[in-house]
Amino acid sequence: MLSVAEARARIVGSLQPTGAEIVALAEASGRVLAAPVVARLAQPPHDVSAMDGFALRAADGAVGARLRVIGAAPAGHPFGGAIGPGEAVHVFTGSVMPEGADAVTAQEDAVSDDTSITLHEAVRAGRHIRRKGQDFHEGETLLEIGRRLTARDIGLAAAANHPWLAVHRRPVIAVLATGDEIAMPGETIPPGGIVSSNSHALAAFIRARGGVPIILPIAADDRAVIAATAEAASRADLLVTTGGASVGTHDLVQTGLGERGLEVDFWKIAMRPGKPLMFGHLGALPVLGVPGNPVSSLVCGLLFLKPAIERLSGLPGDAPPSEPARCTAALPANDHRADHLRATLARSADGVWDVTPFPVQDSSMLQRLALADALLLRAPNAPAEAEGAMVQVIRLAENGL
């Protein structure tokens, strides 16, 4: 059986980022750049004053010098003339520096009346001036392809005079739940049936990670129905199936899609929960088959669907980040499957995360998953650990789950 890391590498390695679309700047937050942001102007566009005060020639800047104020240049209204010897112009933060001036005195460093100022601090050349291009120059590349845009980036792109940005299209991801026993929330539940929590949980996760989920109708345990329902996803960027992944006679996803030409890349990996994970292609459509057990489907969502969405969105598609924590319980030795124990986290007085796994870890238990803060990672064949051992955890909410 494949390891988690190998399976993820094969999924991510087979996916291509979506094409570019142009969106208004306000819509670009959280999206991934498909073209670099190049400055369309210098910032600041001119030499400007960094203070409310008076622009003057540093040659006139001795303590006690008295200068004639020949005008004012509020921000947005540059001074039309030039400053000569013994002259000053009233400027404000952001005012374009008047011609002839090479320094600014802050207004609290001079005594002024209506027509003149007297300096009580010496002024050297360049004082309180922001130079043209101090922040960035015209033509400078400010943000590179593949960057997920933050609010700071949006501000920078706006300052560089970009009303639109080229970003990768949000990947469209179809979710197909299978099983005679499942019904959509609110529908009549068949005898012995349950509600399809997986469709909605996966769709919410896809949306939280920046994808566009499409919930397909539930497909009965029937090869032809599964194949026909999946047909609706042929224009999606990825099809995620849930259920029917295991070895039972009613686990028909592979055989149903197989009749339409599904090529299976791999099936089954050395992990718990999530062993029957399947990945393949139906023509050009990548297909990720996650198990039906609700916890298994979401753990597979975190470990494989998240990197897949990121890769489709133009990012590298890395593993969700893990971090150290101290386990409050003794841990038994692990078998050959990488384990992902649902656990709570609490900050201890010494600043370390304390992690406590739930004593029962059945992969049908959604309430436990909802109350968990993290997955506690157990490597294949990890030895038993005493209480207090340091382990690695993946936090859930921080990863959109």
Ligand SMILES: Nc1nc2c(c(=O)[nH]1)N[C@H]1C(S)=C(S)[C@@H](COP(=O)(O)OP(=O)(O)OC[C@H]3O[C@@H](n4cnc5c(N)ncnc54)[C@H](O)[C@@H]3O)O[C@H]1N2
């Ligand atoms: N003989 C074996 N049996 C099983 C094995 C195995 O290796 N040998 N693997 C087990 C493991 S591990 C898992 S995980 C499950 C996965 O099974 P499937 O993916 O085939 O899922 P189903 O059989 O369709 O359903 C399992 C379980 O989950 C419920 N379910 C299904 N769909 C949904 C949904 N959309 N929303 C909520 N719950 C759903 C379903 O009712 C079942 O209770 O197989 C083990 N068996």
Ligand code: MOO
């Ligand atoms: O792999 Mo199953 O997902 O253990 O429950």
